[in-house]
Each structure stands twice: as structure tokens, then as C-alpha cells.
Amino acid sequence: MRPGAHWKLVLQTILLALVSPGSRVKHAAMRPDGHMDASPTRALLLAFGHPVVDQYLACRVRAAQIASIARLTPLTVFANVVNVVVVLPVLAQALPFAYVIAWVVAAMSLMALTTIKWFLSSRSPIELASHRALNAAVRHATFLSLLWAVVPVAAFMSGNVNAIWIASCVTTGMICGGGFALATVPQAAFRWVAILYAATVVALVIDQSVMMWPLLVLLTSYTFVVIGSTTAAGWLFASHFLAEAELEKNGDLIALLLNEFEETSSDWIWETSSTGNFRNVSDRFLHASGRTRPELHSMRMVDLAYSLDSEDARAQVAGLEEAISLQKSFREIVIGLAVNGDERWWSIAARPVYDDHGSFTGYRGVASDITEARRAEKLVTHLAEHDSLTGIGNRSWFLNQAEDLLAEQVKGGQNTLTLFLIDLDNFKVVNDTSGHPAGDELLRQVADRFTAISEGRTSLARFGGDEFAALGRFVSDQAASAFAEELVNVARKPFRIGNRDFAIGATVGFTRLRGAGDTVDDLMRNADIALYKAKESGRGRALAFESAMEREVRERRELEADLREAFEFGKLSVEFQPIVNARSGKVISSEVLVRWFHPTRGEVTPDTFLPIAEHAGLILPLGNWVLRKACAAAAQCPDLESVAVNLSAVQFMDPNLVSQITTVLDETGFPPERLVLEITESVFLRDSGAAPEKLKKLRNLGIKISLDDFGTGYSSLSYLRKYKFDKIKIDKTFVDEIGERSDGLAIISAVIALAHNLGLEVTAEGVERRFQVDALRTLGCDTLQGYFFGKPSANPMHIMQAASEDWDAQEQEPVPDGDDDTQKASAAVSAN
Ligand code: C2E
Ligand code: CA
Ligand code: CA
DSSP states (O other): OOGGGGHHHHHHHHHHHHHOTTOOOOOTTBOTTSOBSSHHHHHHHHHTTOOOSOHHHHHHHHHHHHHHHHHTHHHHHHHHHHHHHHHHHHHHHHSOHHHHHHHHHHHHHHHHHHHHHHHHHHHSOOSOOOHHHHHHHHHHHHHHHHHHHHHHHHHHHHTOHHHHHHHHHHHHHHHHHHHHHTTTSHHHHHHHHHHHHHHHHHHHHHOTTSOHHHHHHHHHHHHHHHHHHHHHHHHHHHHHHHHHHHHHHHHHHHHHHHHHHHHHSSEEEEEEOTTSOEESOOHHHHHHHTSOHHHHHTOOHHHHHTTSOOTGGGTTHHHHHHHHHTTOOEEEEEEEEEETTEEEEEEEEEEEEEOTTSOEEEEEEEEEEOHHHHHHHHHHHHHHHBOTTTSSBOHHHHHHHHHHHHHHHHHHTOOOEEEEEEEESSHHHHHHHHOHHHHHHHHHHHHHHHHHHHTTTEEEEEEETTEEEEEEEOSSHHHHHHHHHHHHHHHHSOEEETTEEEOOOEEEEEEEOOSTTOOHHHHHHHHHHHHHHHHHTTSSOEEEOOHHHHHHHHHHHHHHHHHHHHHHTTOEEEEEEEEEETTTOOEEEEEEEEEEEETTTEEEOHHHHHHHHHHTTOHHHHHHHHHHHHHHHHHTOTTOOEEEEEOOHHHHHOTTHHHHHHHHHHHHTOOGGGEEEEEOTHHHHHOOSOHHHHHHHHHHHTOEEEEEEETSSTTHHHHHHHSOOSEEEEOHHHHHTTTTSTTHHHHHHHHHHHHHHTTOEEEEOOOOSHHHHHHHHHHTOOEEESTTTOOOBSOHHHHHHHHHHHHHHHHHSOOTTHHHHHHHHHHHHHHO
16 A cells, blocks of 8 residues: 555545545546546545546445445444434533524434435445435535534533533544544545534634633644544455456456457367366367266266377376376476377376365366377477388488487497498399389388388488498397398399399498497598498498508508599500400500509509599599590501500490590591591490480491400390490400410300300400410401410500501410410310
8 A cells, every 4th residue: 555655636635625625636647538647646646526427336336435434334323323312411511402402403314314225225235326326425424524513612601610621532532433433435435534623623712711722722733533434444455446447347357358269279278177187178078088977977187188098198197197196286297198099199287276175176178189289299200210212211200210229338338339331233124124124113112121120229211322231139140140131132133123123132232330439420431431341242242341441441441542642643654555456466445544653552444443543533533534645656557456445334324425536536636437436335234224315326436336245244145235336345355265274265165156146256365375375266256466476555556556566476476385275276166
């Protein structure tokens, strides 16, 4: 209560209430709509009848004010009657008899009227009162006080000491008693007090015999105390009333909001008794739970949570049970439950409720059905974590799993974690020969087989293309190795797609966690190194990572840097190896071979550094450079019919290949008819469909295409039919078998016959010995190449002369072990 802070307003109000009860104070706190901001002031103004609240509330306040005075009516009537009786002798002495009668009649009829009013109102209490009703009450009090004002004036006029004594006591009592009785209607109380005070002052002034000043001071001070107290009581009364109204209004608002909430949102309120059973079940709750009200009344939230028999539905039930058993509040607990046989998910929150005595009466909270949101979320996570083609995990999911498992192992001081990388062999062949739908189907079947053996042992994922990965705990190297072998074996069995069987296979590289220092990146890199080595040493097998491999990889990286530098600084060179006509013995062509002399390692073979160049993205400029060198050199040797240049698969896949070659031919002035390009089968394994078109373009330019290393890949014959070539080069391994294996010659003979049948020219590579030359010539081989005729040499002119000169001599002169070789050759040819 701080009406003191608004003393000006209080004073103003009081004065106005005394002078003119109907008028109103203007105050800044009062808004144009009659509402006040500051509630203490508001209560005060309300007590004095100012319209600071809405009409309805004002009516109710007035009714309450009147009712609170009315409640005291029996007491006030009794006090008045007693006082009338007591003051009668005083009045009888001081006033003429008729006046006394008139006074008594007036006082008593007022009492009678008051009693009747009270009697009526107590039978039907009023709830609303108009301004007029309140003014009537004020008038009533004013009139009564005027009656009592007669008493002191009459007594003091009479001068009788006894009368003065009685009148003084009665008036003082009246000021105090009436003031307090009328406190809830300050306007009335003020009038009452003011009138009696004024009458007493008049009386004191009339009778000069009494000590006027001390009595006046006393009277004034009492009056002030009564006025102050009355103001406070009136203010308190209005404050309570306002607070109550506010509460009531808020209560209505809450109820309104709750209704709204229940009707519009997907959430609902739930409540339990102290035993945990649901109570006051709303319609929405009923609907959401799919149960009947009596059913719910006999259930608890955990009973609902246990209605769905699935593991993740119960994941948070333990938390719920614990919170409930400790009577703690909880939020965002997700439970799964069965609703009419359907799986639904609710997010629930609640707090415990206590009664006035502080004892627990149950829970009250909200629940929302989050099933749809959860489904959508699950779908999104599934899409983000799974490979859409095979349904198994994808790379990012796999790496997350790996991080989690690794953290777990590090924490538990274990190192059983093993990572497998799996590459399918020959997958491309299926894709190429039977189309992408078949390829997709194959990947699905592979995933199914891997899943079947991984179940419960490893997490499986597809990284894209034909790469898979698995991750699991294996107690020993043997166990890990056995699983890797299983992966290889399961992929080895043929796959049936449509009505065809496909034999593919898989190569696996794997690594086990070595120590706490290993990261997922380390595992991935090591498994990749092992996979690389496994592929290198002939696919279709599993290989565990070893530290030595790492060294190799490091060296490889160093070599890569060196190669880049060597190429940039022009440290590479080319050599020419003669290819001779098998009939005339003349050098008719030359194969160009790239060379790298490393400052510390010495000669590095192309077989070593070319894969590195491919990996480092150097092969295109390097190949172009070789081609330019070859064409430029061959252009200077008009006797050389052609020059053969090797093309790696990566070069062949370059979409700009044809234009690059034509540019080089144009710039060097070398005719395309004299260029032979040697390609191997690896080109077709990597081809995505452009190869036949490219071959056709090159051949249309007049360039010849030679299939190198013929016989080393297993599907060579099918490629011969599918793609158009000009030549084939029989690999050195077959030439080596002449005279060593009984069927060596038979194979070469068959290949030559087949090639000729297809209109292809045949070159034999790696011819080192005389009997090989003889045998190959006898079998009708067209051209020969090998150390027998000359090693690769830096000078193209030199190789031409040397080989041409030597040919006839070699045929006549027996070479040192010539006898043996001649016998071997003739034996081989006659055996054929
Ligand atoms: P290739 O095309 O089969 O080349 C023939 C390889 O056999 C060459 O090895 C050659 O030096 C070697 N050789 C020739 N005659 C004999 C012989 O009588 N006995 C023995 N033991 N070997 C003989 P090199 O130069 O080490 O090349 C290896 C492979 O590197 C080549 O095999 C070719 O595929 C590739 N290569 C070489 N130079 C280039 C090039 O400039 N570009 C591309 N893309 N590949 C090249
Ligand atoms: Ca070659
Ligand atoms: Ca070759």
C-alpha cells in the first residue's frame, strides 16, 4: 500500500468526496478509457467511486461497498437506538419538547427504514449497484449524521455539564464508530465525520465556558486519524476487490486459453492422480490414445509406453519411470505406444502437483503426437545415411560409425576394430556388356550377399561405384582374415541377372586398429594401401595391411614428386626400338619408349613410373610430349615406314585425344598413315562407351591401331571381334614359351591364323633368340621386335642402320649358341 506516494491525489480525492461526491479527479495515471495504470492509485480512486474500471466491475464494487455497510446494520441500528435512549434526557433539557419528539421520530424512522432495507437486502443480496444506489447510501449517512449533529450543539447551548459530558462522549463515539462502519464507502464516512466534527466545533465556539482549544485539538486529531484510517480501509477494500476481479479475469483467460489449446493444437493436457492413474481425461487425449475413458482411468503413462513392443519405443521409459518415482518434473520424453494397433510416438512433459498442505496429488502436463515428424525425420536420416541403390549404409554414415566405434575402442583400451575396403573385379564388364540396369542389379545382389555374411559382425556400406566397405570387431588377425576371405569367396560365385550368369569377384584390403593413436583416416588409408597392393598382385584376393606397404606408399609419393620435377625440367627422354619385317629382315618401324634416369635411383622403368604419372595427372602432358618427340624424330627418317607410340588407358579416355593427336601431326608435319598407336585391353575395361567411336575416328584419319600385349588379358578374342584394329602384338610371354612349353607354338600359330583371318597384321614382341625368329617366320608372323634385333636406343637413325646391316649376317652366321637354337626352332616348327 503506497497511497502516500500519491498524497496529492489522495488529498484531492478526499476534499472532492467531502465537497462534491459526484465529481472526478483528473490524474495522469488515468487513461482516456478510464483505466488506470498504477494499481494502488487505481484502488483508491475506485474506492471513491471514480470510473477507473469498466461499468460492470464498477457496479459490482458499489454493490460490495453497500453490502459491507449493510452487513453491520443490526449493530449500527442497535448502537443508534442505545444512543437515542441515552441522549434523550440531554435533548429534553436543551430543546423544546416538540423538537425532541421530531428528532426522536426522525431518528427512529431512519432506523426502521435502515432495518427494513437490511432485511430485504439480506434475503436477496444485490450483486450490482448503480451510482444512484451508492449516492442514496451517502445521503442516508449524511442525513443521519446531521441528526446526530444536533446533539452536541443542543448540549453545549444548554450549558449543563452533565449534558455536555454525555454529548461529548456520544459524539466522539459516533465519529469513530460511524467512521469505521462506513469505511468501505469513504464518501459517506467523510461526510459523516465532517458533519459531526463541524457540529462539535460550532458547539465549542457557542459555549465559551469550556476549554475550547485543548478540546478542539483533541477532536481534530481524532478526526484526522479516523479519516486516515477510513481512507486506508476503503483503499484496502477496493484493492482486494480489484485483485479478486483480476484473478477471476485471469482464471477465465486461462480457461479460455486451455480450451483453445485443446481444440486447435495437436497437443493435449493430461493429469494423473497421486497413484499415477490418469484422471480428468480430455476428449483429445481420449482420441489420441485410442482407448476408452474407464480404460485410461485405470492406466498410468508407463502402461501406455509399454504397450508398444519395440526396443527404441522403450528407450526413454526408464527415464520416465525414474522421474515419476522421484516425483520430479520432466520434459521432452519420447515414448512409443500402440494406438489401435498402430505405432505412435508422443513427446510428453509434466510437473508434479501438490495440494495446500504440500502433499503430492499427481502430475499435470502436456503430450503431443510427434509420429509424423518422427517419421519424416527418420526418412530424412535414412536417405542421408543410406545408399539409395542397395539400401545399405553410405560413406558418410560409415565414417560416422567408424568414429563412434573407434572412440569406444580407445575408451575401452581395445584394438579389435578392423576396416575392410572391397572393390569388385570386372564390374565394368557387366555394366558395358549388359547395360546399367544389369549393373545396378548386380550391385544389389552383391550388397545382399555381403549383408548376409556381415549380419551381426560388421557394419556394411557402399562408397559408390563398385566400392564397398565393412567395419567390425575381430579378436585376432586370423578372424579378420577369415572374414575378408569370406567376402572374396561370396563374390566369386556367379551372379544371375535376367537369364545370364556373371562371374565377377572382389578384391579386399583390410587393416586392424594398431593403437590408440590411429584415426579413422589412418584406418581408411591403410586399408586402401592394402587394397591397392591386393589389386596389384592380381585381384580376387584379400590382403592385410602391413607396415612395409606404408613405406612403399611413402616412396611412391616421393617418386611422384621427383617425376613431376623431372618432367617439368625436361629430364625425361625417349628411345626407339626397331621392328623388323619378318620376311625381309629390314627395319620398317620403331616403337618409341619413354625413359627416366633418376639422379639417385638410376634407371626407373616405365612400368614403375607410368602408373605414378597416371595417378599424379601427369600422363596426358607426358604422353603428348612422347608423341611429339616420336613424330618429330620419325619425320626425319623417311626410310621408316611407321613409328609406334604407346597410349595408356587414361590417355585414351581423354575426350580431347583425337584433336590433340591431329595437332601434333599438323605441327610436326608427320603423316597420320605412318603413325601406329599401341593400346592395351585396359582401355576397354575402363571405357564408358566412347572407345569404338574414338577408334573409328583415329582410323579414319589413317592412323593404325595396334592391340598391345595380346594374350595377357583373358577376353582378348572378344575384343578383337568387337573393336576394329590394324595390328596385334603377341606378348613376350608367348614368345618365351616357344621351345619351352609343348603347346606354346600351337597357341601362337592359332593366334596368327585368327588375326590373319580378321585381316590383322601380327607382330611378335620380346624376340631374343634365333630359334624364336625362325619359328615365328615359319608360322607367318609379319613383324618382329626384340633385343635380338636391337635394344631401344636414343638415336632412331642408329637403330635403323644397325638392325638392317645385321639381319642377313645373322641369318647366315650361326650365333654362339646357334646350333642349340636352330635345333630348338626346327624341332618346334616340325612338332607343330
Ligand atoms: P610394351 O609396350 O610392351 O613395350 C615393350 C617393352 O618390352 C619395353 O619395355 C621394351 O624395352 C621391352 N623389350 C623389348 N624387347 C625386349 C626383349 O627382347 N626382351 C625384353 N626382356 N624386353 C624387351 P619398357 O621400355 O620398360 O616399357 C614397358 C612398358 O611401358 C611398355 O610395354 C609400354 O606399355 C609402357 N611404355 C613405355 N613407354 C611408353 C610411353 O611412352 N607411353 C606409354 N603410354 N606407355 C609406355
Ligand atoms: Ca608397346
Ligand atoms: Ca607389349
